[in-house]
Amino acid sequence: MEFRVDRDDLVQKFLSFVKIETTSNEDNAATPSSECQWNLAKILKEELQRIGLDNVRLDDHCYIYGVLPESLPAGSPRAGKIPAVGLIAHMDVSPAVSGKDVKPIIHRNYDGGPIRLPGAPELVLTPENDKPLGECKGLDIITSDGTTLLGADDKAGIAIILSVLQFLQKNPEVPHGPVHVAFTPDEEIGRGVDKFDVEGFGAEVAYTLDGAGQGEVEDETFCADAMDVTFRGINVHPGYAKNKMINSIKLASELIEMLPKNAMSPETTAERQGYVHPMSVKGNEELTELKFLIRDFTDAGLKELERTLEEKVRAVEKAHPGCSAETKVKHSYKNMKVMLDQRPETTAFAEEAIRAAGIKVHKNPIRGGTDGARLSFLGLPTPNLSAGGLNFHGKTEWVPIQYMENAATVCLHLLQLWAEKGEKKGLLPKVD
Numbered sequence: 001m002e003f004r005v006d007r008d009d010l011v012q013k014f015l016s017f018v019k020i021e022t023t024s025n026e027d028n029a030a031t032p033s034s035e036c037q038w039n040l041a042k043i044l045k046e047e048l049q050r051i052g053l054d055n056v057r058l059d060d061h062c063y064i065y066g067v068l069p070e071s072l073p074a075g076s077p078r079a080g081k082i083p084a085v086g087l088i089a090h091m092d093v094s095p096a097v098s099g100k101d102v103k104p105i106i107h108r109n110y111d112g113g114p115i116r117l118p119g120a121p122e123l124v125l126t127p128e129n130d131k132p133l134g135e136c137k138g139l140d141i142i143t144s145d146g147t148t149l150l151g152a153d154d155k156a157g158i159a160i161i162l163s164v165l166q167f168l169q170k171n172p173e174v175p176h177g178p179v180h181v182a183f184t185p186d187e188e189i190g191r192g193v194d195k196f197d198v199e200g201f202g203a204e205v206a207y208t209l210d211g212a213g214q215g216e217v218e219d220e221t222f223c224a225d226a227m228d229v230t231f232r233g234i235n236v237h238p239g240y241a242k243n244k245m246i247n248s249i250k251l252a253s254e255l256i257e258m259l260p261k262n263a264m265s266p267e268t269t270a271e272r273q274g275y276v277h278p279m280s281v282k283g284n285e286e287l288t289e290l291k292f293l294i295r296d297f298t299d300a301g302l303k304e305l306e307r308t309l310e311e312k313v314r315a316v317e318k319a320h321p322g323c324s325a326e327t328k329v330k331h332s333y334k335n336m337k338v339m340l341d342q343r344p345e346t347t348a349f350a351e352e353a354i355r356a357a358g359i360k361v362h363k364n365p366i367r368g369g370t371d372g373a374r375l376s377f378l379g380l381p382t383p384n385l386s387a388g389g390l391n392f393h394g395k396t397e398w399v400p401i402q403y404m405e406n407a408a409t410v411c412l413h414l415l416q417l418w419a420e421k422g423e424k425k426g427l428l429p430k431v432d
């Protein structure tokens with residue numbers, strides 16, 4: 001049977017979700033960070049109940065969970081043996097651009113030319129300035145009117161997951177294992193996992209549907225540390241400072257000067273290259289503190305960059321007898337691949353499902369973190385899959401309807417692969 005969800009229903013859901021304001025707020029320490037996220041959460045809770053999921057709950061922190069129980073032909077030898085697979089998407093949208101009063105526009109049968117947004121004449125989408133658009137001739141593309149973001153990140157993910165559940169409910173002859181669903185708040189401000197109940201969620205592997213375009217499988221992130229460097233100089237009244245003062249501001253500036261100009265920085269690296277990135281300087285003659293972000297795809301590479309920075313700090317210290325320098329490394333997060341490699345079928349099935357849907361697989365390491373990375377280290381291996389959208393966090397965000405539809409097809413194939421070949425192994429041991 002063909003795994004095609006109901007397109008009109010998928011689109012209708014998506015359009016109704018993007019119109020609900022759910023912008024998260026980094027200045028509010030509470031979870032959820034904005035009250036408006038409850039408005040979508042309540043609708044999604046009802047939606048899960050309507051589709052017929054078990055144990056649907058919306059908790060005090062605006063996380064929604066629900067379970068579509070296993071469905072197998074009577075007497076199936078696979079009964080009770082299929083691992084629970086999680087599907088996760090986030091409800092909030094980025095605070096970078098307004099997400100209030102979103103007015104989605106459908107550009108049917110895209111002709112390959114420029115797409116103009118009526119609310120912002122200066123913003124024109126063209127295949128020249130937006131390459132993926134070149135591959136979308138003939139597709140139906142949704143944008144905002146140009147005055148707000150669209151919110152395909154990640155309401156496309158939510159609409160896709162609901163369509164998948166609905167498809168399975170309407171086609172009970174399609175065998176599948178338990179599907180555990182979660183919708184989370186505050187992903188865009190880096191707090192989507194803070195209150196995630198991994199144990200209660202009950203899945204042993206999961207997928208976030210939060211990636212761009214189609215065919216993407218993200219199973220690698222940076223390894224990330226922060227390094228604080230403090231220079232202590234000697235302050236003397238400037239009138240009497242000759243041969244006595246050591247200005248710590250100048251020590252800091254010497255260190256920055258020693259960093260390579262054409263390498264090792266975010267602005268000069270791409271793909272699998274790491275960097276050392278000064279992100280804040282604060283000080284006076286006496287004391288200057290610098291904060292660095294250190295990033296690489298391997299732990300060894302990360303340590304190497306830290307050693308390089310440390311050596312330069314010591315060189316500055318040595319050149320100015322009387323001053324002192326202190327360094328402190330703070331661990332941030334690790335490449336999720338070390339966790340996913342312990343359940344390689346998680347990524348392998350995703351790639352197989354994408355191919356089964358007739359789409360080319362793209363694997364790119366993420367130069368940042370994801371919610372899935374944090375979940376993976378909590379014991380729930382969670383790669384990120386495409387949900388169709390492009391140009392996230394901006395007024396030119398867009399999504400082809402067919403990409404969302406294809407993402408749903410990928411999910412259905414993925415659940416089939418787990419039903420046929422998956423083995424129960426439980427959660428991985430947590431790693432701090």
Ligand SMILES: [Zn+2]
Nearest residue numbers: 153154187210
């Ligand atoms: Zn997202």
